Amino acid sequence: MGKFTGKNGTIERENTAKFERGLGDYKKSSKFSRDKKLKHGLRKVDNQYKEAVLSAASTEMLLQEDVGYLEAEGMEKTYKFKQDEIKTAVDQSTSNKALDLKLNEFGPYTLDYSRNGTHLLIGGQKGHIASMDWRRGELKSELHLGETVNAVKYLQNEQFFAVAQKKYTFIYDHEGTELHRMKQHIEVKHLEFLPYHYLLATAGNTGFLKYQDVSTGVLVNEIRTKLGPTLAMRQNPWNAIIHLGSATGVVSLWSPSSNEPLVKIQSCRGPVKSLAIDRSGNYMAVAGADKSLKIWDVRNYKELYSYHTPTPASSLNISDTGLLSVSWGPHVTIWKDAFKQKQNSPYMNHLIPGSRIQNIRNVPFEDILGVGHSTGVTNLIVPGAGEANFDALEINPYETAKQRQETEVRSLMQKLPADSISLDPNYIGTVDKRSNDKRLKPSDLRDLASKDTDDEKKLLPRADVKGKNSALRRHLRKKQQNVIDQRKMRIEANLKKEKDLRANKLRKEQGLPEERELLGPALSRFK
Incomplete structure (x- = not known):
């Protein structure tokens, strides 16, 4: 039971522990400072933090939406349920979201969803680009570039997106107009966008990791990884650290403030095929060319569980609720509670006959898994994959154009500096207790004078x-x-x-x- 002192006295609630920040044994306290002004400011921050925890705990009763998973009866297995059976059992609106785009000419396709999940960006390897509001079925822009497309990525919202083409990386707006050609980003294979820092991270065959500030147009850092071509890249949503997978089986962790890797993990014996990090930033899934699928605890860099895939996995993704999706060949396998214990049977299975799957991505706040393959794009219904209770002040899937503009301006004003990216994001704003020990005493001052x-x-x-x-x-x-x-x-x-x-x-x-x-x-x- 949590006990906090609010404006109306001491308040006790049983559910305050889940809303507290993960600061460990350290707690912000004004007793570490001798400065009266600083002590007053720290005490004010402590009170605001306690009131925020109490407010979140008291409003939990208003979050009535629960995550619903597939439940089998008797001897049934959930992975034997087909998509056709699920479509007939769900409501009409959910059934309509399971779209299937047949695009046989320009595949295989890679895809990306906007942060609020309202828009879909697809890129065919042979030069076909399309941005659409997939829920309403409205096509926003369509391009035929006539050259190879390696990766696509939405930026801060659906108004801008980046495309890694054969040689250079380009930025387009929502109408398909070319805005920038970034000549410094050459032969890029992977794109990641850091929304709170407005940084576009690129990596590819050159072996360089580059950070581009899309708000100012400045190249923040250009890091030579010394690990050869980058085969896989994902960002940790908890601390904005970039994870890179190389041909030697090493997964390295990078920050724009350091030209050396923060951590290097020998994850598998062969080249790394794909990476995925969960929303809490605690677990990482690594798929290798040696047909291995390993679960790592990023907090202490230890391997938890190891699985074997029939063929090397082509793509990995983790939903907001922790469902691990694995694509291998024409198959998609979804695992439930893969980070808690060793699983014997998967949660769901799906087969796309005669097609090789390129990549998979979960739709934010929806029970939908997008699959890009060689013959088009398919949305699969995965019950329990989406976050049921979302914070509309953070990301709003039902925002208007005016709300989108205000959100973009607010995020630009609150943009975090690139050098604030570290392994522990809670380190920023803490009090250094060693400062009192480092201050010079009167005897030290006399020694310096002599x-x-x-x-x-x-x-x-x-x-x-x-x-x-x-x-x-x-x-x-x-x-x-x-x-x-x-x-x-x-x-x-x-x-x-x-x-x-x-x-x-x-x-x-x-x-x-x-x-x-x-x-x-x-x-x-x-x-």
């Missing part, structure tokens, strides 16, 4: 020795005479101090008064 006086004593006047004045030294002196840096300023200050000490020593030897006495009491204060 060290400065010792250094001044060591600075004795040297004899004025004339060095050789060669042509090379004159050339270098003339070349560097207008260059001002810290080293030059420090040397000039030391030379001036030596000159003054030498002049004072000469006056004492000759019995002359010091310069301060010559200036008199009125002018010596300006010396």
Whole structure:
């Protein structure tokens, strides 16, 4: 039972634990600071956090939608249910969403859904691009590029999308107009978009991972992975870390603030075919060319379970509710609770005869799985795959044009910097408890002062020795005479101090008064 102190006193609720942030043993507290102003600000943040947890816990009773899965009776198995049987059992609106596009000429097709799940972007390998509102059946734009298409990706919303073509990567708007040709992104095979940072990440045959800020047009970083061509790429939605799979079976984790991999995992014996990370960022599924499918715990980088596929898997995807979808050959296999325990039988199976599956993607907030294959695009009904209770202030699948514009402006104003991407996103905003230990004590300040006086004593006047004045030294002196840096300023200050000490020593030897006495009491204060 959680206990929080709100405006009306102490409030106890049983369901507050699920709404708390995963900060572990650390809790933000004002006792770590001696600054009164900072302490007041931290106390205010703590109170806002407690009120937010109580508000979320008190509104849980309003979330009446439950995730519904297939349930078998008696000796039945859920993976034996066919799509035709499911269509006849569900309501008419859900049945209409199971569209099947027959596109035999320009396949195989890769696909992507917008963040709110309202729009579908398909790309045929032979140059066919189409963006549509798949729920209403409205075609927004269609392009025939006449060259190879490797990957497609929606950006912050359905108004813009990126296409990785044969050589360069292009950005188009919702009408199909070419907006940008990114010449620095060459031979790209994989695209990922980081919505909270407005970064487009690309990787491909060149072995480089590049981050492009689509709001400013700046190339944030260009990282040479040194792992050869990239065969698989996915982002971790929890911390925006990019996972890359290479031909050596290594999965590496990357951030734009570092040119070296944060973590390297030897995931399989053969080349990595596909990757998938769940929404919580705790688990990762890796499919290799050695017909292996392994589940990894990303928190401690340990292998949990291992499966065997009849042929190497071509694509992996994890739904919002944790259903793992695996495509191999013409088959799609869906596993339930694959991260909790070793599964003996799958949740669902589907076969697309005579077609090779290219990639699969779950529709956000819908019980639909999109499958792109060599003969078109098919939507499969997967009960329990979609998030039943969505936050309309975060992503709204029923937003109007005005709401979409306001959301885009708000997200641009709240855009996170690229260097804030780290393995632990909760690290940002925490208090460094070591700061008190790093502060200098009065004894340390006295030691530093005595060290400065010792250094001044060591600075004795040297004899004025004339060095050789060669042509090379004159050339270098003339070349560097207008260059001002810290080293030059420090040397000039030391030379001036030596000159003054030498002049004072000469006056004492000759019995002359010091310069301060010559200036008199009125002018010596300006010396």
